[in-house]
Amino acid sequence: MLLVGIVGAAMRTSKSAPARGFATAFAEFFRNTPPLVHIFFAYFALPVVGIKLPAFVAGTLALVFYQGAIAIEILRAGIEAVPKGQFEAASALGLSGFEQFRSIVMPQAFRISLPALGNNLISLLKNTSLISAIGAIEITGVANDIIAIRLTSAELYLTIGGFYLVLVFILSGILRSTEARLARYGT
Template sequence: MHYSLDFSAPLAYWPELLAGAWTTLALSLSATVFGFLLGVFCALTKTGHSVWLARVASAYVELIRNTPLLVQIFIVYFGLSSLGLQVGAFTAATIALVVNVGAYTSEIVRAGIDSIPRGQMEAAECMALSRWQTLRHVVLPPAIERVYPALTSQYVLLMLASSICSQISAEELTAVANRIQSDTFRSVETYLIVAGAYLLMSLVMRAIFWLIAMVAFPRLRRLGTPL
């Protein structure tokens, strides 16, 4: 059986594809920022002095890391509706991705915190620094620097995993592609185009993270290899 590739039909929908790609990036960047903040908070909680807060954070991390992302998206989307909170698919997808990536970020950042020598924190205490000052100036900067490549990979994977959000009709790239292939009957060509778009977005995100590292981490900037 002979099959000829014809990209003209799906490419005619380039405005919709571009809008879907933009939605994917917006969804991913929003989840990255808030997921990072949530993950750092949980990591600090797990390494703090409050036992019950550490247990709550640990339970959250284990629950999220051991359940599928798709199930989490459904719980957020349909669960909020059941509670009478009507939110759009984009908002529900963002919440689910933040909750998901926050758990993975927590474990990555916690590993970075655990890698800081105890002597550095004891020296900070000898200088009469408060706990917040110790975390802000002594612990978090080198900890995040050490795990930055792992965080970068995790957030790129998050962007790729956002394609699952098409299951709740979030108008991201994969949802747009599903609609285009049903209209054109050119499934192979449509998804090849989408695969190329995801590859390009992955490279763009890695470039953004590289620029952030060059600004935020002077030592890595001197080495020239932040990722």
């Protein structure tokens, strides 16, 4: 997801019009369509054209595309928030385009984007539950199997909800402390 976001954002802000156009179309399309339909597409529609993926791989791939599209927009906003002088100073030092991006622009853009990227990561964690719809073994999917056998759903869904809640709280705690640590270096 992060890789899709970084590569996409680099293309989205590059000088090359085809790269920019492709990244924009990719981000806008996947951001504005339901992740559940992407998962169905990867699992049920791709085999029609000869690409057969196991449920887990198809689900993961679809979510990487959806959350990656959101990450592209987040990092693009972060890159645009890096002051112009930074780009100019980097070219004045004789750094190539890639070096500028890797060592000057991206570290700053990443810090600016961190809170939004964190929310995106939490959203990814919750969206993994959608993979259960195509039968990959995952917390929600296991609960559905148990219900099919024992038929006591209220307690089970409450328990599953509790598991996710704990995971989300742990993840947001880690993200908050990372943000606090990075904030110490100032801007």
